[in-house]
Each structure stands twice: as structure tokens, then as C-alpha cells.
Amino acid sequence: MISFKEKLAGYIGYTEKALEKYNQHTAENEAQKNLIEAMNYSLEAGGKRIRPALVYGFCEALGGDLRKAEAPAAAIEMIHTFSLIHDDLPAMDDDDYRRGKPSCHKAYGEAMAILAGDALSVLPFEIIADDTALTAEQKVKIISVLAKAVGKDGMIGGQVIDMENEERDDVDADNLRNMYRCKTGQLIAVSCVMGGICAGASDLVLGIAAEYGFRLGLAFQIIDDILDVTSTTEELGKPVGSDEEENKTTFVTLYGVERAREIADEVTAEAMECLDKIENSSFLRELTEMLLRRKK
Amino acid sequence: MISFKEKLAGYIGYTEKALEKYNQHTAENEAQKNLIEAMNYSLEAGGKRIRPALVYGFCEALGGDLRKAEAPAAAIEMIHTFSLIHDDLPAMDDDDYRRGKPSCHKAYGEAMAILAGDALSVLPFEIIADDTALTAEQKVKIISVLAKAVGKDGMIGGQVIDMENEERDDVDADNLRNMYRCKTGQLIAVSCVMGGICAGASDLVLGIAAEYGFRLGLAFQIIDDILDVTSTTEELGKPVGSDEEENKTTFVTLYGVERAREIADEVTAEAMECLDKIENSSFLRELTEMLLRRKK
Numbered sequence A, B: 001m002i003s004f005k006e007k008l009a010g011y012i013g014y015t016e017k018a019l020e021k022y023n024q025h026t027a028e029n030e031a032q033k034n035l036i037e038a039m040n041y042s043l044e045a046g047g048k049r050i051r052p053a054l055v056y057g058f059c060e061a062l063g064g065d066l067r068k069a070e071a072p073a074a075a076i077e078m079i080h081t082f083s084l085i086h087d088d089l090p091a092m093d094d095d096d097y098r099r100g101k102p103s104c105h106k107a108y109g110e111a112m113a114i115l116a117g118d119a120l121s122v123l124p125f126e127i128i129a130d131d132t133a134l135t136a137e138q139k140v141k142i143i144s145v146l147a148k149a150v151g152k153d154g155m156i157g158g159q160v161i162d163m164e165n166e167e168r169d170d171v172d173a174d175n176l177r178n179m180y181r182c183k184t185g186q187l188i189a190v191s192c193v194m195g196g197i198c199a200g201a202s203d204l205v206l207g208i209a210a211e212y213g214f215r216l217g218l219a220f221q222i223i224d225d226i227l228d229v230t231s232t233t234e235e236l237g238k239p240v241g242s243d244e245e246e247n248k249t250t251f252v253t254l255y256g257v258e259r260a261r262e263i264a265d266e267v268t269a270e271a272m273e274c275l276d277k278i279e280n281s282s283f284l285r286e287l288t289e290m291l292l293r294r295k296k
Helices: A004-022 A027-043 A050-061 A066-087 A104-108 A110-130 A136-150 A155-165 A173-198 A203-230 A251-276 A282-292 B004-022 B027-043 B050-061 B066-087 B104-108 B110-130 B136-150 B155-165 B173-198 B203-230 B251-275 B282-292
Strands: none
Touching (some): A004 A066, A027 A066, A027 A104, A027 A110, A027 B155, A027 B173, A050 A066, A050 A173, A050 A282, A066 A110, A066 A173, A066 B110, A104 A110, A110 A136, A110 B110, A110 B136, A110 B155, A136 A155, A136 A173, A136 B110, A136 B136, A155 A173, A155 B027, A173 A203, A173 A251, A173 B027, A203 A251, A203 A282, B004 B066, B004 B282, B027 B066, B027 B104, B027 B110, B050 B066, B050 B282, B066 B110, B066 B136, B066 B155, B066 B173, B104 B110, B110 B136, B136 B173, B155 B173, B173 B203, B173 B251, B203 B251, B203 B282, B251 B282
8 A cells, every 4th residue: 555655755756747748948949948947947946746736636536547637736836836936026025035946036037037927827728728638628627717716816816915914904814814715725725626627526526625625725824824933944944923024914913823723723623524525535634634734 | 781890899899898797896806806906907908909809800700609709809808918017017118108008017016917917817718718608629729729829939938039139139030030920929820710719610721810810910010110110109109219229129120111011011911812711801801901001
């Protein structure tokens, strides 16, 4: 039997290979060499590849052919990378570093970073449309849920709420939950849903996959808030205390560390309950545990 | 019989209505009100709506149901608008005005303009995937050609070549043609191709539609180059002589005005030859004439 760690490493391996395949520099696009390099620079910066692992994990748990998950798994990582590149821009969060490396605009200039992000926002739809394992119906369903999760009512909408909250001093729990749901939850939920679509799951099961994803996303974000005040810069690999410095409303400022941890546990328990309705959920359970016990 | 002008006005009218329908502000996305407003601000800024007219024009010429063209026509205008918003950003062309109005980042701030452009880069794929008139096969084909026309080997790739050319003093005719083909040609060609897909045209006919589009795009761009030196700021509605000021290589700097005009005529004649192979091409012929005899 394959262990959790082996399975996770396998999914991450498939993802790395697919990302490389989908964004190759060829003789035909010699003139766009630097653009492709900038895209790959950020794609290769690593990260935990959680979202692709969820696509593969749900596809396999629901009895799907893993080959079908290849394009959606790479697609969600491209979208995540596009959002990080644009988030780091001077006009946005103005971050010079990302995962210990200079951010895309620091390495390639601001104009190239904007364009690299733009290119990574459309490539996902191309690779899904051109995939040879998915049916036309599966492709259309995946593109529909993915575009919604990214767009004005999804991740991008969440970034707008986050940005506008910086100017407000009346951010309450409802606002914060909605912001997290859009900004982080949507991409995580759609990863689970896309895995389910690859496996031909029913709409009922897709709904459960989404509910699980939203809860995982929320718990993930609450733990982020907690680590920002309880961790050290060495452990976290990025500056701690930045939320307080930026005067951000978080689960910690609203509830305190102790109650925030309780809420994270409650939300995690709800996520696990969703998994009760998924057949072979042992990998997904271990992934959930791992993400919520993380120290960075 | 409906005149050319009536037909064009009809197509533009459908496009305006569809754009409004697809990007409504509702009670559910109250929190994203400003984002949707910024998107609509730029979508409503007008422009000639040439690309949607080509989608409708090809769909109708090839005997398709115009209702099928609705989503792709709105989609291509959203993509065009997204590219204008990001092009105008300080890190890119740094333009404070667009079509006589403050550009998106001047009206809504730089961060919101980046996000409004981002949202307009993914909404097109959502509305095509969710359309109720197109078949799943048509949707997949449209999304595939559209994403390619926009991405690293299409419009965005062309913007990178354009940007990098600014640093070079050895831009030759091949480079310039390739840049125009990517930056302008791809979106125009894919408009024609999408219209053909809506009408269920054969791959042979889609190829002809693309060839026509690339030639129209090139002729359009050469005329842009000519107008930049022969027009007045009043006629053009934007500053003339900007190419020379920015030391850009254009068809005029490479060939002079007279020869550039000859090349535009040759390319236009080739475009018209492509239309010989399209059945009911009278609207498309008049549109071609109109675009190439334009003074702005």
C-alpha cells in the first residue's frame, strides 16, 4: 500500500512535469522567450502545490482516471501563480520577495510581471480545452467552475474586498469570512470540485467536495492568522506580525488566539464530516491533518 | 434589404446589451461593487466594437444563428478591454486618457485597474462555458482558439515583443510584421474564426476566416502607422506623431508613407480575395472598406 507521503509526492511530481510540458519555450516563440521565462520563474518557485494535490486527491478518491486530472491540476497552479505575481506588484502588496526568491517584478521588471500574470490567467483555459483525456462536457463544466472561482465573484473579488477593508475600521466577522471565502476558499473549493468532475461525480458529490474545500480554506486561513502572531520569522520563512503592523482585521484580532484556534478546530471537524461522505478519503484526511498542523 | 450601416448598428447594439447582461452588479456581489463598476467603466468607454462585429458578421455570412455569436462577441470585447486597461498602466504605456476619458487606473486607482483587467481576462471563458445556445463541442473549440489568441503566443506575446523592441534599434520588417500579427492580428483573426465556429463552418473555411482576419489586422495597423504622421490631433482624437517621439519602428519609418500605403492596399486586396471564398460576404466587404478608409 502506498503511504500518504508517497502519494502526495507523486501528485506533486505529476504537477511539476505537467507545468513544464505546458509552458515550453520553442523555436516558434523565440520572440516571447523572456515572457515564458518569467512565467516559468514564478511557476517553479515551488510552494506546497496543495491545490493540484486536491484535484488529484479528489479524482482518485472518487474513482477517476488520474490522467484526467492532469490539465485541471496544472491549471489551478497557474491561476494561483498568476494571483501571486499580481499580488506582489508595487501597486498591490508591494512585496519584493516570494518564497525566499525575488518576486517576479523584481526579477523581470513590472511590465513583464503584469504580462506574465496575464498570460498565466488564460493559459489554464487553453490547456483544459486542448486536453485529450477529458470529454467536451467535462471540459465545459471545469472551465465554468474554474472561471467563476477566479473571477469577480471569486478570488479576484476577494482581493478587492481585502484591499477595501484596509481603509475600513469596521470589518466584522461576516465580512472577514466572506473575504476569506472568496480570496482563498474559492480556489481550494474548485480544486476539489474539478477533481470530482474528472471522476464523473454526481452534482451531489460535487457539492460536498465544494463544502469540504470551503471549510479547509477557512481553517487554513485562520491558522495563517494564528501563525502570524505565534510563530517566529525563522519558522514561518516570512516576517511575522505583519497583520498587526498593517492594522489588519483577522480571526486573532476579532477573537484572540485561543478562540481562533477553537474555531479552526470546529471548521476542521466540519471539513472531516464532509469527507465521511467520500468513499476513499484516507489521503484527503491526512492532507487535511497535515495542512492544519503545519507550522508555516 | 438591410443596409450595411443598419447591420453594423444592430451588431453593436447586441454587443452593448450582452456586455451589460454579463457584468451586472447584484445583491450577491455587493462587496465587489467597485470592481464591477471599474470593469463596466472601461467596457462602456465605447470604441468601434470591430471585433464583435466580425464575430457576428462571419456567423451571419456563413449561415449561422446570430444568437450563438452573443457570448463570443461579448467575450472578445472583454479581452480587448482587459488589454487596454493593462496597457494604460503606469508600468506599461502610462496613458492617463483612453478614448477621451480618464483611463481605468486614473479613475479607480492602479490596484483596482489591475484587478478589473484580471477579472475581464477570465469572464470571457465563463460566459462562453455557460452559454445556452452553443454546443459543448463549439464551446471547447471557441475557448481553445480564444485562449491561444490572447496568451503567450498571441496578444500578450505581441505586447512583450513590442515592449522589448523599444530597447532595440535593429527592428526589421519581419519582426514588425510578427509583432503586429501577435498584438493586433490574433484578436481580429480569432473574432472571424469564432464567428465561423458559431456557424458550424468547416476547418477549411475557418482557415480562410483566419487568413482574412490576419490581413485585415495588418492593414489596420499599417493605416494606424500612416495616420500617426498624416493626421491631426483633432481628427485622430489622440496625439499624432507619438510613434516618432517614442522612436518606434513602424511601416512608415521602414518604408515611408507612400510605400506603406501601397502595402496597405496590397494586404487589403489579399483580404478581399479571402472573402471571395465566403458566401454572403457583402457586409464583411463593406466593413473592410470602412476600416481601411478611416481617418481615425
